[in-house]
Amino acid sequence: MSAWTAFQDRMGAINDVLNAVSVLQWDQRTMMPAAGAATRGKQIATLVGVARDMLLADETRRLVDDAESAAALEAEDSPARRAIAQTRAAIAFHARIPAALQMRRAELKSVANAAWIQARAGSDFAAFVPHLREVVALTRAYADAIGYEHHPYDALLSIYEPGETVATLQALFGTLRAGIAPLLAAVRAAPEPRADFLEREFPKAHQADFALALARMVGFDTARGRLDETVHPFEVSFTREDVRITTRYNPDFLNASLFGTLHEAGHGIYEQGVDPAHTRTPLATDLVGYYAVGGTSFGMHESQSRLYENHLGRSSAFWRLNFEALRAAFPGRFDDVDAGSFYRAVNRVRPGFIRIEADELTYDMHIMLRVDIESALLDGSLDVAGLPDAWNAAIRRDLGLEVPDDRRGVLQDVHWSNCMVGSFCTYTIGNVIAAQLMDTIRRTRPEIPAALDTGDYAPLKSYLNAAIHRHGRRFTRDELLVRTTGRRLDPAPYLAYLRAKVADVYGVAGAA
């Protein structure tokens, strides 16, 4: 057996184990009876441990060395050299984390998460403080173990969105805040569009049928995937040949299933588009996060979901073309509504307390305040005790709202209780990338938006497949952006998109 084949077999086996973890997690969130949680948790922990042992085994290091020699003559950015480099980097990453810290983090997750669920239910921040203190302390130790140049938060960002740092995010956020604030002010001065009809009674079975039709229409391949119901929607793939998306059906609010489905379909289309040659290789495996995924970064993944959710799903063309089908799917619900009103309703801007319910214009405000707070907690400039005040002040400043209780404030997100610090920025980066890609498409491939205007979603998917999806994790996010758009992350197209949307929906000429 060649050195390369032996390396591939080893990495394929690790990918198999991590895909098995994903199957167990998908089942847990869609099918499993609640009573199975305890033993399922043990099964997942055991498999992650197996994957870790396989990656860090001496044998694997030897296989990496041998494969590197075998691939020495290939280009630096060849799939083989990139797979080897990423494996080597992941081994080095994990070798830096002390076993005791790893174990303590794993234990803390379940304790802190249980405490958070209780604290949130009672809107009792004080009860969560000791746990959050430990999360912060442990996350700081984790960042120190990973290592960083300027700021401990940079170490965490390197996991979720390699290339970003506190400094790059502050520059990005400054630009976004300066661009979004005047738009928000203009919208607040304008009359709100009608949206009452989104809160009528929508039978779940009809929502399920329509959601599946939507996902298929925009390009999610149900011969290589499924759509199921869950509480907190997500996408997960078990190789490109089996990609699962989920959504939820709120019987008296339609948005979650419509836009949640398009969002997850975008994630799913990314995974389904990864080059089959990358299957079971490090180019379809996040070896740092122990996660079998084909997308190259959280931000790039989110760009595909946001593109399908917002640039398609919240466009006027989409509802001009699909509103009649929606009306037919929900008889009697939209008799007093036309496509234009529906388009404006699903783009209504209304500042609120809850991130996951936020509109396009205010969503990033929620993200930016979290990133600011996370980095301040990490470097010690903000103490856990001061968190609610900092949070509420930011909501007041950015959205003009008074947070009524911590349940609708600092206790709303699950992330911290899961020791997940550093991932929030990827949502906003996804928004920025989606607009950057669509801007390039409009300028260089006008036939693609023209096709969208006729309801033909295939050319867009083909373009994204070729430009982004097929590469899997071979190229970094910024490499893909430079190859595709000619430049690295650039917020200008995103702000232009938001301005145009506000101008169109609210008729606020000054904003555009």
Add this chain to the structure above:
Amino acid sequence: MSAWTAFQDRMGAINDVLNAVSVLQWDQRTMMPAAGAATRGKQIATLVGVARDMLLADETRRLVDDAESAAALEAEDSPARRAIAQTRAAIAFHARIPAALQMRRAELKSVANAAWIQARAGSDFAAFVPHLREVVALTRAYADAIGYEHHPYDALLSIYEPGETVATLQALFGTLRAGIAPLLAAVRAAPEPRADFLEREFPKAHQADFALALARMVGFDTARGRLDETVHPFEVSFTREDVRITTRYNPDFLNASLFGTLHEAGHGIYEQGVDPAHTRTPLATDLVGYYAVGGTSFGMHESQSRLYENHLGRSSAFWRLNFEALRAAFPGRFDDVDAGSFYRAVNRVRPGFIRIEADELTYDMHIMLRVDIESALLDGSLDVAGLPDAWNAAIRRDLGLEVPDDRRGVLQDVHWSNCMVGSFCTYTIGNVIAAQLMDTIRRTRPEIPAALDTGDYAPLKSYLNAAIHRHGRRFTRDELLVRTTGRRLDPAPYLAYLRAKVADVYGVAGAA
């Protein structure tokens, strides 16, 4: 950490991995898009390999030794000593199988199975002959590696139904044939009951609702399990806290969902009843078969499914109590039928070619001919080329039918193409045990059948839980039988049950 805890942790991890395999297999058969089959196969193969490596690691042998010293003062049949003994036996078993043979068997399964699917579709036995020759040769080598005293088939029986041998089965089958043949002759001379109404149109959604209600009614706990649809129904557990059963809904034949569901519910009730103390231990893991299961043998498992399917589901009391609910679940389908007619219809005896469609009286004939053929193939007294003739002659002798083609004859079962030789007898043993248990219950706990006659299925489940289920794999099948019924496997109650059934349904007094 104590020696016992270290042993438990190791065995718990192996159980975790094997439960993960079961989740992947359940998903494959109920949820997975077909395109996922290739990578799913690799995931399962990798995990089985991981479990094998963990079991056969030097470290595990050391942990077994240490645990054995720690448990030396406990009783021989204590859970600890039994867990240790079973682990040691499984290690010895696997150590006897050469790695090359193991690998060749794994490879042959997929090749032979694909060839069988094609051969069966075309009813082309000749095309399957070379593959079956290799299956027989490899299975013989496998039996030789396992080791046996009298007959190579005994080695295979030791995997599926420890304690049985060719000699014990021949004695059992002689008794069964002698008892069943006159019943069959009597039935053939009697007029057939009506059964046309079982082949009406039954909407799948109504079948699904009724099947779930049935499973719950007899005691399957859906807080710790699910019922889903599949092509070939099965039961699988991921510990006792999460037990999945499956059924199928034939839109123009009701039996599959009714009796298939009760059958799988019986399997599920067994797994749900295993003592929680056995969770993640060898007493809930088949370490020889690399399968996370709580039941002690295939035959004992089948006894629980047959008990629920036949002794409950095909009893007159069951339909006296539940026929009105069935009629209400399928409006208009049973207007011309009463409970008595329905009971007789689901007990109609009609010799046929297909094992899985057979009635209670002819089912064992199908099994016994397969066991005879398998053991003859193994010892070389029957050549693969002579298989169809031997098969067709047995069907002629036992059922009086002429097999029209090999699709409905020797090619009908999947087992041989999967290198699964030696398991067929467990179906008949399940029938025998079910009757033996019910006989003891009727004689020693008359309040249980009295409760069944009023539709109270809880006392039966409690009894079976205490007598059989809770022990998991701690005791052998015969140990459980002796503890519960006072004797080892005994076909007399089964023959008495069949005689009584024929007498009741066909009014053949001489048979009873």
